[in-house]
Amino acid sequence: MQKEIIIAGFGGQGVLFGGQVLAYAAMDTGKDVTWIPSYGPEMRGGTANCTVVIADHEIGSPLVKNPPLAIALNLPSFDKYESQLAAGGTLIVNQSMVDRSAQRNDIHVIMVPCNEIAEEIGDKKLMNMVAMGALLSALPEVSLKDVEKALEGHLPARHKHLLPKNYEALKRGFEHAQKEWDKAPA
Amino acid sequence: MPKELWKGNEAIAEAAVRAGLEAYFGYPITPQTEVLEYLSRRMPELGRAFVQAESELGAVNMVYGAACTGVRVMSSSSSPGVSLMMEGLSYIAGTEVPAVLVNVMRGGPGLGNIAPAQSDYNQAVHGGGHGDYPRIVLAPASVQEAIDLTVLSFDLAEKYRMITMLILDGAIGQMMEPAEMPEMKPVHRQDFDWATNGTMGKRERRLLTSIYLNPLDEEQTNLRLLNRWKEVQANEVRYKEYFIDDAEIVIVGFGTAGRVALSAVRTAREQGIKVGLLRPITVSPFPTERLSQLTGQARAFLVTEMNMGQMLDDVQLAVRGRVPVEFYGRPGGVVPFPDEILNEIKRIASSPTADHTDARDAWLTRMTERV
Structure with missing residues (x-):
């Protein structure tokens, strides 16, 4: 088993942290995992992405050209990864930040209004966790419970009071994506 | 721990x-x-x-x-x-x-x-x-x-x-x-x-x-x-081998280029190509003796690096012309994707005759055509 995931958005949207949470969840359940950021002279407001590879064997390349799974938290990321996604793959799109629908019909595009859902929960910074929850609907190798445990185990103590809302964000994202899957033609 | x-x-x-x-x-x-x-x-x-x-x-x-x-x-x-x-x-x-x-x-x-x-x-x-x-x-x-x-x-x-x-x-x-x-x-x-x-x-x-x-x-x-x-x-020579036992094509790559090659080797194996990887862990001292031994079983070597072919020279010194050595590199800060190395493996696997062109020259020609 090997799955590659790219998480992309603006700097400040929690792209890198979202990927780390996924990497922790994979590690804690005994899988091999790599997390690699796009690094460069980047800053808040610029683009950021990270690649997470999860496998049950020694991982080769930590980078992937055509990922089967991706999260696009903004329009530039949607434009970029819609074209790069592997055929048959799943792209989670933050609907709150895009103004167009998908162009490809050989991939699954799951639209999730991450910002609105996060604001309903009461903290717009949780939008990355909403997207992560949605991603899990297409990643059976990592469960919602695994990610919750990873957050609990690795979040710094000073942030522990934020756990319940993070769990809620994950769950809401997951449930929203499930509904989208149910709507999609088989 | x-x-x-x-x-x-x-x-x-x-x-x-x-x-x-x-x-x-x-x-x-x-x-x-x-x-x-x-x-x-x-x-x-x-x-x-x-x-x-x-x-x-x-x-x-x-x-x-x-x-x-x-x-x-x-x-x-x-x-x-x-x-x-x-x-x-x-x-x-x-x-x-x-x-x-x-x-x-x-x-x-x-x-x-x-x-x-x-x-x-x-x-x-x-x-x-x-x-x-x-x-x-x-x-x-x-x-x-x-x-x-x-x-x-x-x-x-x-x-x-x-x-x-x-x-x-x-x-x-x-x-x-x-x-x-x-x-x-x-x-x-x-x-x-x-x-x-x-x-x-x-x-x-x-x-x-x-x-x-x-x-x-x-x-x-x-x-x-x-x-x-x-x-x-x-x-103190150290290296790690993957799928080497029956390998007819041996890739040599260190660091990230080595692990990218591992992905390519896995896919090539799924397609039935007998290819293995030797990843030097000590590049100095270099695993010269082991590479020399492998000339007995390999019909070709492929060196992969993120440069214009530097370790290539050391592999060639170990192989001493007994078997063709080919090269694939991405210099300048470019990290190759596994499919690029897979294409090289397939090219070598399907070529019936050994290519004795200088490895770096042949690679440069292929790169120039590509760009």
């Missing part, structure tokens, strides 16, 4: 601390800065020496001084910064004191860029400072290996009184992987019989120098270094 998610650069820093690093001197440069940043907090916390020097020249000469006292000392930098350290490195080699230097390589030459590259292979393995001196060079391909080799580098440097370099590309420095740290070892300062650590009025003065004005003395020094190097070659 349980596994934790470690970033390559920080993992190297913590591993060095646990191996008993007593003094660190460095200067910030991307994509290595996290080593220095981490140690700037960690070393003072433990009452150990940390200095952000005024430049790489300052840093390497501080390393030289500390090394003469016999403590575990390290510096780290990235390509342009390491170039600045080369004079000091030669002095350290000439003085026969142990020191560890980490190079998190980036695209070059010149200022280049900050993307992952392997273009300092020749500088680390064959060249660098002036004069005739061997050095140990380790090339980790994962965060765990970076930790293990950091610890090993101090042992090797002391055992052979030699510079030990870790060369890794920016990708390994920046990536996170689950890894296990060794136990924290108390600092154990060895009582080396060469260290200039103060006579306390109890023993004869010692002299450490790299000046041998009489050429016959310098010649003796050079031969002493070479004899010591022979021991390193006999005892």
